[in-house]
Amino acid sequence: MRGPTVVNRFLDKRISEIDLSADAHQVRTMPMFMRNLIYLVLAFICFATTPAQAEVVITFYSHEFGENFPHAFITLKGKVESNGEEVDTNYGFTAKNTSPAILFGSVTGIVETKNIKYVTKSDPHFSMTLSDDDYGRIIKLVEEWRNLPGKSYNLGKRNCVHFTMEAAALLGLIINRQTKNFKKPKSFMLELKKLNPDLKL
Numbered sequence: 020m021r022g023p024t025v026v027n028r029f030l031d032k033r034i035s036e037i038d039l040s041a042d043a044h045q046v047r048t049m050p051m052f053m054r055n056l057i058y059l060v061l062a063f064i065c066f067a068t069t070p071a072q073a074e075v076v077i078t079f080y081s082h083e084f085g086e087n088f089p090h091a092f093i094t095l096k097g098k099v100e101s102n103g104e105e106v107d108t109n110y111g112f113t114a115k116n117t118s119p120a121i122l123f124g125s126v127t128g129i130v131e132t133k134n135i136k137y138v139t140k141s142d143p144h145f146s147m148t149l150s151d152d153d154y155g156r157i158i159k160l161v162e163e164w165r166n167l168p169g170k171s172y173n174l175g176k177r178n179c180v181h182f183t184m185e186a187a188a189l190l191g192l193i194i195n196r197q198t199k200n201f202k203k204p205k206s207f208m209l210e211l212k213k214l215n216p217d218l219k220l
Contacts, residue, residue, distance in 0.1 A: 073100035075149045077157065077190070078220070079183055079211070080109075081204035082141040088117065091179040091204035093157070093186055094138065101151045109133055110161050112182035114172045121174050128172030130165040130182075144208040145218035147190060156189045180207045187211060192218075 075097035082090040092111025099106060115127040133141075149157065164171075164182055171177060180201045188194050193214040200207035212218050 073098040073103065075099060075106050075154045076146050077149055077186070078146040079144050079187070079208055080138070080141045081144065081208045082137070083205060089204045091183040091207060092133065093183060095154070095157065099151060099154060109138060112164050112172070112179050121172070125170035125173045127170055128167060128177070130161055142205060143220055145212055146220050153190060157186055160186060160189060175201065178202070180204055
């Protein structure tokens with residue numbers, strides 16, 4: 020029965036810190052069962068009012084053929100610990116206009132946020148909990164790719180898979196820069212999981 024004793028000592032200390040009046044003295048001198056009931060209520064209040072830990076979770080997704088071309092992207096969801104900012108968004112890099120031109124060279128690229136319907140029809144592969152510093156690095160990466168000059172999208176050299184690969188590298192994951200899956204988002208994600216077997220949803 021050491022557990023309740025430890026809790027009682029802790030709550031006794033809290034009572035003495037909060038209130039040194041006669042009311043606090045009465046709590047200490049009342050019958051044990053009444054004290055235990057009060058301790059139980061106080062413990063519930065203490066734990067119930069403890070704020071949930073803030074954290075942002077990044078999830079890596081792929082989207083196969085359908086109404087759209089294959090795609091790789093990331094989602095960010097949660098709360099930033101340092102400022103309480105609520106986060107619920109996604110980012111992927113793609114061509115601004117889908118046309119045959121992407122097959123023949125570089126075109127204008129954009130960082131795009133997909134709607135919830137698109138996300139729910141995509142395949143999540145793994146998630147990671149981010150520190151505030153990690154979150155900041157991911158947002159910096161997004162802004163860097165958003166502001167790439169000129170014709171920034173190239174199907175073979177800088178596409179959606181390259182973008183998610185750089186996000187993975189920022190988070191310390193093992194990546195294969197010589198992968199043959201730059202045009203195969205799902206295969207790339209499966210390769211990432213194979214290189215980093217501890218990854219999971």
